[in-house]
Amino acid sequence: MAKGGKTLGEEALQQVARRFAVLGEPMRLRILQSLMDGELPVNSLVEATGGTQTNVSRHLQTLAAAGLVARRREGAQVFYSVADPSIFELCELVCGGIRKSLAAQAGSLR
Template sequence: MSGADYPEPAHVVLPEKPEGVEVVAKFFRALGDPARLRLLEFLLHGERTVGECVDHIGLSQGRVSSHLACLADCGYVRRRRDGRRIYYTVVDDRVVELVSTAQALAADNVAALAACVRVDGEDVRQ
């Protein structure tokens, strides 16, 4: 489709200021790692310990903790400490919609995404 095939947006989607757009881009970069996406999907089903997350995705405890910390710092998940254990859960139910929409769009564009070399190499010119 060409740009002319898309309807004009009814409202502004992105913030007007460049700093606001950068925050939205950072929001998406937080989801730019397959391990974080898998962890986020796992946490959609309820509160989980770090150990359960490690068992689920098969990475080291240190790497899983780092990914969970990223998701928590970016506001996707919340931590709860109970003694020596830390539990994680998704903060906002809209994350389900976000991940589902992203999966559907990716499935519809799988060939283009597979051929895209600019994102992985960050070869996007401004």
Template sequence: MKAAERDTCEECCIHPQAICLAKAAMLEDNTIQDLSEMFKILGDPTRIRILHALTKGEMCVCDITEALGMNQSAVSHQLRTLRNARLVKFRREGKIAWYSLDDDHVISLMCQGLEHISHTDRG
């Protein structure tokens, strides 16, 4: 492998200013854990499909199951996980359970993720 293609330093060279800035901006451990958990939850294709469907507006569980072509039990399980992570919220209207995105931050996460993966210039 050519030296220019290696992804590690060829010699040890410490940059104190960069280290100091990184340490000063370091997140608290509990914040890192919470963020990691949120990304784990977003790492499931079914949950992404549900969230994307909900970007179009509030839907009942029956509508979500039909839109995704899944059974209600599987969708309900994923919705419970999303609700526990505060990514979706629900309300009951009689016998109907309606779901929507918890807030605009969820849409922002989805949009930023889509924008990031759509970059054609990966240089």
């Protein structure tokens, strides 16, 4: 290992930032959320998210390029699924953090 596990090298840091950035998009989160219960074809994702076909498709490319979702072709359809379950743990953690932030804010406003 290059580092003991504490400090990130510049390269790793870029990758971590990239992954956070990919997750930092409402539409992409909506897509991932829709995929929580299992794989879905693009048209279902379009319907589930309320986005346009073009846009959903683009975001799926972004997610796939980042290794967050996997593609599976079945006939004319393409099914996408979450490739990295840690995504949901991340969301849980973030939610918890947000709750704490709000609480702290509320406290300081008192």
